[in-house]
Amino acid sequence: MVFSRETQLSGPTTKRVRIYDVAQAAGVSVATASKALNDTGRMTEETRSRVKEAASNLGFRPNAMARGLIQRRSFTVGLLTNDTYGRFTLPLMAGVSEELVDQGVSVFLCTIEDDPALAKIHVDAMLDKQVDGIIASGKRIDRQLPVDLTNLNVPVVYAFTQAPAEAVSLVSDDAGGSREAVEWLKTLGRRRIVHVTGPKSFASVEERAGAYRTSVGGSGSVLFGTWSEQWGHEAVSQLWSVGGDKPDAIFCGNDQIARGVVDALRERDVSVPDEVSVIGFDNWEIVAAATRPPLTTIDMNLKALGREAGRLVLALAAGETVEPGIRKLPCQLVIRQSCGGVLRN
Amino acid sequence: MVFSRETQLSGPTTKRVRIYDVAQAAGVSVATASKALNDTGRMTEETRSRVKEAASNLGFRPNAMARGLIQRRSFTVGLLTNDTYGRFTLPLMAGVSEELVDQGVSVFLCTIEDDPALAKIHVDAMLDKQVDGIIASGKRIDRQLPVDLTNLNVPVVYAFTQAPAEAVSLVSDDAGGSREAVEWLKTLGRRRIVHVTGPKSFASVEERAGAYRTSVGGSGSVLFGTWSEQWGHEAVSQLWSVGGDKPDAIFCGNDQIARGVVDALRERDVSVPDEVSVIGFDNWEIVAAATRPPLTTIDMNLKALGREAGRLVLALAAGETVEPGIRKLPCQLVIRQSCGGVLRN
Numbered sequence: 136m137v138f139s140r141e142t143q144l145s146g147p148t149t150k151r152v153r154i155y156d157v158a159q160a161a162g163v164s165v166a167t168a169s170k171a172l173n174d175t176g177r178m179t180e181e182t183r184s185r186v187k188e189a190a191s192n193l194g195f196r197p198n199a200m201a202r203g204l205i206q207r208r209s210f211t212v213g214l215l216t217n218d219t220y221g222r223f224t225l226p227l228m229a230g231v232s233e234e235l236v237d238q239g240v241s242v243f244l245c246t247i248e249d250d251p252a253l254a255k256i257h258v259d260a261m262l263d264k265q266v267d268g269i270i271a272s273g274k275r276i277d278r279q280l281p282v283d284l285t286n287l288n289v290p291v292v293y294a295f296t297q298a299p300a301e302a303v304s305l306v307s308d309d310a311g312g313s314r315e316a317v318e319w320l321k322t323l324g325r326r327r328i329v330h331v332t333g334p335k336s337f338a339s340v341e342e343r344a345g346a347y348r349t350s351v352g353g354s355g356s357v358l359f360g361t362w363s364e365q366w367g368h369e370a371v372s373q374l375w376s377v378g379g380d381k382p383d384a385i386f387c388g389n390d391q392i393a394r395g396v397v398d399a400l401r402e403r404d405v406s407v408p409d410e411v412s413v414i415g416f417d418n419w420e421i422v423a424a425a426t427r428p429p430l431t432t433i434d435m436n437l438k439a440l441g442r443e444a445g446r447l448v449l450a451l452a453a454g455e456t457v458e459p460g461i462r463k464l465p466c467q468l469v470i471r472q473s474c475g476g477v478l479r480n
Numbered sequence: 481m482v483f484s485r486e487t488q489l490s491g492p493t494t495k496r497v498r499i500y501d502v503a504q505a506a507g508v509s510v511a512t513a514s515k516a517l518n519d520t521g522r523m524t525e526e527t528r529s530r531v532k533e534a535a536s537n538l539g540f541r542p543n544a545m546a547r548g549l550i551q552r553r554s555f556t557v558g559l560l561t562n563d564t565y566g567r568f569t570l571p572l573m574a575g576v577s578e579e580l581v582d583q584g585v586s587v588f589l590c591t592i593e594d595d596p597a598l599a600k601i602h603v604d605a606m607l608d609k610q611v612d613g614i615i616a617s618g619k620r621i622d623r624q625l626p627v628d629l630t631n632l633n634v635p636v637v638y639a640f641t642q643a644p645a646e647a648v649s650l651v652s653d654d655a656g657g658s659r660e661a662v663e664w665l666k667t668l669g670r671r672r673i674v675h676v677t678g679p680k681s682f683a684s685v686e687e688r689a690g691a692y693r694t695s696v697g698g699s700g701s702v703l704f705g706t707w708s709e710q711w712g713h714e715a716v717s718q719l720w721s722v723g724g725d726k727p728d729a730i731f732c733g734n735d736q737i738a739r740g741v742v743d744a745l746r747e748r749d750v751s752v753p754d755e756v757s758v759i760g761f762d763n764w765e766i767v768a769a770a771t772r773p774p775l776t777t778i779d780m781n782l783k784a785l786g787r788e789a790g791r792l793v794l795a796l797a798a799g800e801t802v803e804p805g806i807r808k809l810p811c812q813l814v815i816r817q818s819c820g821g822v823l824r825n
């Protein structure tokens with residue numbers, strides 16, 4: 136599967152004119168511009184003429200998708216999430232916005248709690264606003280949102296949340312990210328690699344631990360705990376309280392654990408990265424960049440996931456066929472200083 | 481000014497029936513329910529009857545505000561922000577949602593970048609969706625959003641962003657929060673209180689530093705820097721590299737600085753809070769709770785600010801008069817362990 140962003144080519148010096156350029160030139164909203172060009176909707180004749188004139192002056196030629204959208208759509212996409220902290224949803228939303236803004240499409244985020252009746256009210260509000268599609272998101276990939284989104288009259292794409300069967304769904308490739316972390320540690324010459332991670336009840340924890348075990352060749356050791364700095368401290372205590380060879384690398388299930396591990400090692404006068412390489416998961420800037428030394432980590436590329444979700448929901452809205460099923464998007468190694476080594480290439 | 485949440489009293493055992501209860505009972509959206517009850521909108525006669533029957537069965541009696549809303553409104557409020565990281569906007573949005581969900585009103589968040597033309601597209605999209613009002617928010621209180629929201633045909637309330645003159649605006653009381661921090665340190669017996677804060681170019685930095693100086697009685701010392709842990713480390717280096725009495729308390733401009741200060745003191749074997757009390761500002765859980773010891777800090781009460789913004793924007797939408805001007809809402813001391821002391825009562 137290839138998920139590179141589609142590049143729309145045009146002549147070398149001409150910039151494609153989009154519906155929103157027409158809307159801006161005519162001083163109206165994108166939706167009004169589209170209605171004007173399609174001779175639908177209610178507006179004064181003066182407004183309709185002004186839009187058409189602007190389109191003509193600018194040489195506006197809608198492409199196939201745009202034509203589909205213009206005829207039937209409202210130029211808004213709803214993003215629904217129960218991640219009220221925004222840790223996962225906001226990077227995703229940034230990607231969706233980035234992908235859609237060039238099409239003149241706005242993204243509206245609506246957060247829901249775990250009350251199904253209230254969740255339904257918010258979904259109904261989105262449908263009342265005639266969104267072109269809904270992107271459903273969450274805070275973990277093995278839990279469904281507390282509301283049924285099947286059989287709506289608009290397309291739904293699931294991103295970073297559990298999807299029903301036969302849905303179009305996007306998640307990051309946890310196993311691939313885990314492999315990438317371990318391979319990087321092996322490239323740096325590390326041989327005694329331990330995995331300190333979150334609760335076993337998370338599907339992504341099991342997925343990453345499984346890929347870790349395969350990558351280290353069966354000799355691995357996995358410590359399950361909580362998603363916290365404190366657990367990182369405790370894990371180091373456990374690992375350093377037994378005799379024998381100590382690990383020369385610790386692969387952590389998230390950046391908070393990794394920060395706890397790095398702090399605990401420093402307090403034991405174990406040098407990171409000289410004696411032990413530490414790698415995180417998430418690339419959560421506030422944690423990864425403030426750790427001393429700053430964390431090398433695996434980025435789940437949630438922004439890219441958002442871009443792809445935006446592209447797919449618009450494709451569905453335009454009547455294109457999109458294969459259902461779960462798409463796993465690649466994670467990315469972000470090299471800072473906690474493992475040693477330099478950027479490959 | 482009093483900002484306590486309005487409590488709506490009814491009989492001791494009866495729960496007020498709201499429009500969304502009617503909508504749920506009839507299996508329609510809130511907007512459809514409101515149209516049905518007002519004999520407006522397009523729907524089948526069967527749907528209209530079902531809604532009226534549900535209202536009658538439940539004993540639905542809209543109050544004055546609800547009547548105003550039901551007649552003219554769409555039951556959505558738009559929240560506009562350029563805080564794409566969500567640090568300030570998401571707690572605010574949680575408050576808005578909490579205040580409005582009982583009225584059956586959904587909140588849609590739209591993030592804008594600093595491009596005025598794109599920002600205008602998103603605002604137009606909100607207006608096209610006929611939101612009942614807009615809450616404008618941002619990432620600092622001394623910068624305006626890159627889009628003009630005056631003269632819209634819906635009410636606008638500004639929360640945690642700079643507002644134009646004569647607007648209804650809500651910010652947290654930076655000076656009050658600063659006073660509260662210093663008073664708490666004084667209550668604990670601290671006498672040599674230093675203030676380590678962010679860049680002078682922030683209005684809130686100046687506001688807090690001014691209140692700090694007044695509270696300590698002119699003897700204060702303020703170190704300006706950046707909003708980072710690293711600056712907290714550097715500030716401790718500076719303070720401990722000179723001779724004479726060391727501070728017995730450090731009031732930090734945000735929690736990241738405070739975390740750097742606490743870590744740097746521990747590494748110098750200075751005990752927090754026994755020898756030095758450290759207090760932060762923000763109550764950003766991810767930072768404050770993970771610090772060792774956990775940070776006592778000032779919470780800006782952004783959720784309460786969001787609730788008040790939601791209440792005011794609906795009041796304006798219902799045609800009530802709201803006094804323009806800047807309302808400063810109180811901050812709140814959150815006691816953990818970095819200052820010593822226990823909860824007052």
